[in-house]
Amino acid sequence: MARIFTRAGLVIPEPRKKPHSAQKRFVYPQPNACWQIDATEWPLANGKKVAIFQLIDDHSRLALASLVASGETSEAAIAVVSLAIERHGVPEKFLSDNGAALNPTRRGRTGALVEYLKSQGVEPITGKPGKPTTQGKNERFHFTLHRYLRKQPPPATMAILQTQIDTFDQYYNTEREHQALPGKQTPQEAWLATPKTPAPARPDPEANKPEPPHSKQRRVRKDGRVSVLGTAFNMGNDLAGTAVHIIHDNATITFFDAHGTEIITHPVPVHGTRYIGNGKPSGVAADPRGARSKRTKYPPRKRPESTTTKEVSTES
Template sequence: MSEVVVTKKDDDQVRRLERAREIGLFRYMLIREAADPSLSGRQRGALVRQIAAVPHTDPDGRTVRITRWTLDRWILDWRKGGFDALVPSPRQSAPRTPPEVFELATALKKENPDRTAAQIKRIMEAQHGWAPDERTIQRMFVRTGLTALRKPAEEAVFGRFEADRPNSLWQGDALHGPRIGGRKTYLFAFIDDHSRAIVGHRWGFAEDTVRLAAALRPALAARGVPEYVYCDNGSAYVDAWLMRACAKLGIKLVHSTPGRPQGRGKVERLFRTVNSEFTVEIASGEGKPGRRVTDLAEMNRLFTAWVEGVYHRRTHSETGMAPLARWMEGAPYPVPAPEDLAEAFRWSEWRNVSKTALVSLQGNRYQVDPSLVGRKVELVFDPFDLSFLRVRCDGRDAGTALPFQITRHSHPKARPEVPAEPPKPTTGIDYLGLIDAHYTAELADKVNYSAFAPEDDGQDDDE
């Protein structure tokens, strides 16, 4: 079979599509809070002004400012067409701002370094009746290095904060845990800021997006969708996959400033509790007393028993309530539909369509629409199920890819963790084993006794 030639035009088109999606994510992250339909017009206006008053980092890493009129337009687009309406056209346009306008803006900035792009825009409008967009001026400042003329910002002052209700804010982080079978473990956990309840958790052998998804996806399906997810700048938390998932579900993803972890104290306090009460009981080395865990399935089962049987039922020192009881004060919470959750957590890869209308993915081959022969298409899939793929071309839906030859049913990065060789059991008191047995017994005792009640036949017992 001869190879399909992919032109430079196709590669450029793919890059433009990818950049368009990155811009769409950037716009969504800015307007999500202000686009909340529960806000009044006054509240929305105040939030838009706050967003427009501070600089932001665009997909190219440049510091820019967005005008309130642009933010209002993005909010209107999002309401009409959702996330896809925020993705701009991939077509590129030539610069339209005359060079003499940039020269005047540069002179105004050098004349007074304290002038912002918004102030320079106002000066130019007053002088000439017209000025380029504030964001255009700010991009020019970044490109020419004029932003370095600004005075350093004063040190921010942080106070205590707590979300006013459950599922308003989740904090996420990863904990480096003990070794199992010679391999290091990691705990991904999400804690509800208001109640301190652990809404999602997962132990794994890697600190990557797959293990993060294994903790977050069941949490969303069981606990509902939070308004915000606050996390650090680890590679798993800044992955484009997580940003896409949050955008699809309407979650505002917020990252702490690098080197300044203020605001994540609750999840760090949780990890200290986990280390002092749970991992301390795990025998991670020779001669160390405790439970000798044989595999990750056992590790996750024991941790679930500790969370549900101990942590969630114990009164928290700051809230004065048990975490689960405080979280249940706002129940029930709406959960996403299974199909919406599955769509949010899909991955995508680019492939070339052969002359026989076939594409390959991880050793599998799929049949696509013959009209796509010779094109570069985007395959959208669930990493845990490669039997079903959606096809997109030029940013539009192009049907499904029918399995032609399947040798792998899940993505290599999504394969289950391989259990370690079980070590010899130890003697002594098994604290985690006792918790696990107690929690399992409680689950077994939860019988629906109403199902055993006799049916009412409409006659008295004496008859």
Template sequence: MKRGQKPSAEQVVLMLRQIDVQTAQGKSIAVACKGADVSEQSYHRWRKEYGGLKVDQAKKMKDLERENARLRRLVADLSLEKQVLADVAFGKLVAPERRWQAVDGIREKYGLSERHACRIVGQHRGTQRYVPTVPADEDELTRAIIALASEYGRDRYRRVTALLQAAGWQVGKDRVQRIWRREGLKVPSRQRPRSRLWLNDGSCVRLRPLHRNHVWSFDFVQAQTHDGRSLRILTLIDEHSRACLALKVARRINSVGVIEALADAMCLHGIPEHIRCDNGPEMISKALRKWVAKTGPQIQYIASGSPWENGYCESFNGKFRDECLRQENFYSLKEAQIVIGLWQTTYNCIRPHSSLGYRPPAPVSYPDLAFRLPMAATIQ
């Protein structure tokens, strides 16, 4: 064994055996230790630690000691990591940005290395060292997204992305989503998915729209002017194309008003095969049923107290309330007719619809509506 080199457990046991043999021959411990090139202090220490062990037993003991030391280190590291996460990381560390902040907090508070802190948090070191690049048009794009979110309050980031792309922006939905979340813009709550309402047996109430002018549906929406007087709005849509065919605004609308709105829409868009509606007094009137029977379509009434069976129209009414009625104060009937008419044009020609692949029901180019929608010119 070289001088200064620490002997292994097997070498220690062999040297002890050598010294025992020499002492058995009558030599003193000092002479035997000098012959083995070992100090008496080391001999007594080794005798206390390895006395009576064989070579293989000494090796196993050293292995167990190393394993115990390793386990103690692991327990200490796990306890430290648990304490670190409890002190620095509040809540779930899902986003890379939150992990990045947690790693910096751990290194600052506990003085750990970047490798150790990233392992505790579960952050990749490449992600931790990544320096984001801010495009030159970031501020301008952020202003455009905020403006669109203010204009179309119900929209999600995907629909805003479609509007930006239609206006000429070379931008993807991931970048828009990042800015959307950073600015804290509205994200509608996730709703419980519902099963389809149509059946394969050709049920009248649950008739599935197959093509344009196959199924129309209409309903009424209540509003009021600034002085508290009521407004009644007839909403008529094509369920297949999602186009809004009519938004008739008046103080009162009876069966004659419904017939007039249907007649105007049929003159512009053709005669549908079916018309879906609920069981209101204007819908079940003899005059309306007689007129529709002579015109050609079939009226499909939904079950009483089941507005979800007229889901297309109810969904449109919700968008209409959120994006128009709750955003405006009407001071007269004429003002309401003009503002609602402009919103109808926006809905049909500009506003992307998710069920149509984020395309509007009747798309037109932005310059054609620039005089009506200042937002389009602003975004460009």
């Protein structure tokens, strides 16, 4: 829409209003300093949608590996990352969104991909929830892939789609000049122009060996919370007043109800964490009708009418 108005001459350019930060593109200084992963959907010829995982290097924009999968799962994410590590080495950092298949740490849970990355010495990082621009380079990569796939015959199978994407990655890396790279380099040229970041050291398995689990009993408070390890965990108002059994070590903490059914499992929170929710909506978002009824349960008291009366003149 902005381009239409501009072409029509209805927009007055004011370049001085553009902040200096808008002219700078953040990029890591070396290849393998940070990788980015994200998944996008694409339909097969029969209309069935599949997931495409795309993994790129932040510095060079090199397409490290791509994988077609039946869905956005942690198993598929680990497979594409393992393939990229086999080809290009181990990165220092790894950026993703907060999806359950990628990095659900901000949701109070651990993930299979996160644990795999940590075992390789990689630091998993995520963007803030609701801020997709953090993964903007990968989102732009999706757009370029979609434009290419629209020109190809509809793939009948996932294997055919994988072949199309492999051909695209080869062209993208070695032939297509990238507008975001200095001198319009190809990603392969940018990858080779700068030494790679050294691979991180793998953690000592003995240092992270789980300690013997501890067991506790707690009663859920009226607000649906239980405090343990200095942190209040939200169990939900439906469990208020009930007893819960807690088992934790130096890695995870798990809550069970009185029948032994698991309620929820969290990574052990960082020291100083005051509260961890249960991932469910609360308040108006959870029960708009109930929230309104609480507000209207006690209607505002009417102001009493004044008992003073005005004198009425009897004079004619």
